[in-house]
Amino acid sequence: MNLPDTTFRTPVTLMSGFLGSGKTTLLNNLLRQTHDRTLAVIVNEFGEVSIDGALLRSREDGVELFDVSGGLLAYGGDDDAFRCTLRALLARRHAFDHVLIETSGLAAPTAVMVALQSPDFAEAFTLDATLVVVDTPLLLEGAFDPDGPAQVAGAELRRSAAQVFDAQLEFADVAILNKIGGLSDAQLLQAEADVRHRAPRVRFLELAHDARLDTQLTLGLNLHGARRAAHHAPVSGAPGDLSGPLHDHTGLDGHSHGDLDAHVHSLSTHQHFHEHDPGWQSFRLTGAGAQDPQALATAVRNVARVFPVLRVKGFVTDAAGQQHALQAVRSRVDLTPAPARADAPNELVFIGYHVSRKKVTEALGRAMPGRWE
């Protein structure tokens, strides 16, 4: 008779990264490579509605999605939505090979790491690795420097963004430099030096071209202690020798290094980043009638230039009935065709720092013929 394996602990990969750094895009690309795995994916968004869930939901079989929107993962104590979701997973954990958690762009991974170590979950789950996705062009522009160049954003916003960014990096095992298309080797070296300077305990640095990374470099790393290895093969053959380079894309010096011991994170010796700066706010606006996506993209770009709005995402339908995903990271706006969602409203979620919903609504109202409110 086959008894259930009670010693196996399900690996959990945590993915964090500042607002708009590319977490969902990277996750989507990872999911496309993991057909041999059954994955549970927990997505947490800062806003009251989940846009990422809809972006991920187009995924194929073998993935079960748990959407935890509104708030920050694991910050709410024993009964928060994250722990409830993890308890639900616990009951069925043998149905999954791996758990992936995308935290909100304003959360540090520490709260989830602490929750995973709690007696409720420590026997069932093991942290595989904490990844942090970095918006490399923004890093190079100084967007995460507390005293960086003056932008639309004020000094307080810059300080708070830098604090969140550093808290995410501090506990990362793997930093993923994303959005690197068009950057020179010198810029990549600069970004690498910045990350190493800010977070000396990061173990590995990886370059993601268009938010793509091999699963070998992201899943099955087992960086936080032993677990029974034979239960499942590592995802797509994870590296056996972690003291060697994980990846060497370009010959740039130091995209990995082997001094693992120096990087073992001890949560108990670090201050947890539990305090959420209440200056960060989000709100959702809906628009009536068919939309002109290009005009809306221009309006959103102008809003992000004038107001302290760092992230906008949502869906709109044009006059021909085609749905579009609109995504803005600061004033860079992307429009992409989106799968139709029945009876879906035109909706945009705005995330900003001390941002006035009223002023943003008025600005959109002036720019767009239909009502946004």
Ligand SMILES: Nc1nc2c(ncn2[C@@H]2O[C@H](COP(=O)(O)OP(=O)(O)OP(=O)(O)O)[C@@H](O)[C@H]2O)c(=O)[nH]1
């Ligand atoms: N050019 C470029 N754009 C990218 C890349 N990765 C992501 N993006 C774009 O950046 C925007 C934000 O990407 P997401 O994957 O939604 O970022 P996120 O980190 O999940 O965002 P939040 O969950 O809101 O914090 C989207 O418009 C993506 O298409 C990349 O490597 N290159």
